[in-house]
Amino acid sequence: MAVLNEMHSERIAELLDRIGRATHCLQFADGLNPAQWETLRYLARANRYSRTPTALADYLGTTKGTASQTARALESKGYIQRVKRTCDKRSVWLELTETGHTVLARDPMGRLETAASALPPDFGELLADGLSSLLRGLKSDCGGREFGVCEQCGHLDPSGDGEARCGLTGDALASEDRTRICVEFRAVPPGA
Amino acid sequence: MAVLNEMHSERIAELLDRIGRATHCLQFADGLNPAQWETLRYLARANRYSRTPTALADYLGTTKGTASQTARALESKGYIQRVKRTCDKRSVWLELTETGHTVLARDPMGRLETAASALPPDFGELLADGLSSLLRGLKSDCGGREFGVCEQCGHLDPSGDGEARCGLTGDALASEDRTRICVEFRAVPPGA
């Protein structure tokens, strides 16, 4: 039994490795590099608190300087634009442009999705669950800040119904914001 | 149903992405870079026909020049060594050293394995199968040479029993060789 399980673990690790390598080449489509693709994906899914160079750096696990460079590259290609914030004049918002959304629709990782959608439906569910718990197990190991959506955030303060607020900033959260990635995400404490 | 399946595909793609990012940092352990780790892993699992710079380049999907540089870096760290071949004096064998095997035992991707082994056994099997067919679907898309083991190779010529030969080179294959990766691997033709 232990042996059987070990065999599978090994196979799983290898498969993930190979999937990673197989998709690696895809990540250079459209003259972008992997970091730039990840940035576009991130910006499309991050809420308004999180579309900044620093948050991006956290997400990518890199430095502010590097994130800034990546953003600059994407800006020069016309895929994002920098918007100076008024409240804090140091701060900058990174926003996808029209062109940015267009190119994101051609995201090469979409191939992965179409490959996944070819699986039998119930199988896909199992696969997703398996990967999910694999990731959970992994995250405790290597550092890497947790990024989650407001819906599952410990800061969320569901005052009344229909309207929810972020307990940290006090802002009301549009439903659109609640399903997006937030830098400030904290896992809900176990006993809550 | 279609919607349900689409949800899972999206989730699967995202999870794979995040697993990739989570393991990315691990790949720099021990002063090596991802390509160097992959090289060590490959050399440990490749048969004697396949432990050469050119085969390595094929496997990694890179150029011979780059593969040569990677090998040189690993050699200078003492993890592999170049052995001049006698039969063909142009050719070189890349062999793991004692130290190379030692460092490979600390392979950071082992974390992935331990995370996978934490899954319920039957679950692990399903996960492996799912990933496997995902990879199959993917491989038809992006190029990438197929690498397989002699056991499932179209060149394998099981003359008599116990002893098998490679139909390409005519060499007898030790059982150890038969379970290793080979550059010359060809999928068995469908009707065989």
Added chain:
DNA sequence: CAAGGATGATATCGACTCGAAACCAGTTTG
């Protein structure tokens, strides 16, 4: 056997990426 082409490997060069550190401007704290 000689000539020409193919093949395995390496060296060199330039483009590019990334991280570290210095730096600037704006904000908060005391």
Added chain:
DNA sequence: CAAACTGGTTTCGAGTCGATATCATCCTTG
């Protein structure tokens, strides 16, 4: 108001990678 802090950018050096050129060896063909 000064000091400390924070968000962001710039600069610089190390390192990687791919393309190209080169060298040695092998193979094929006449």
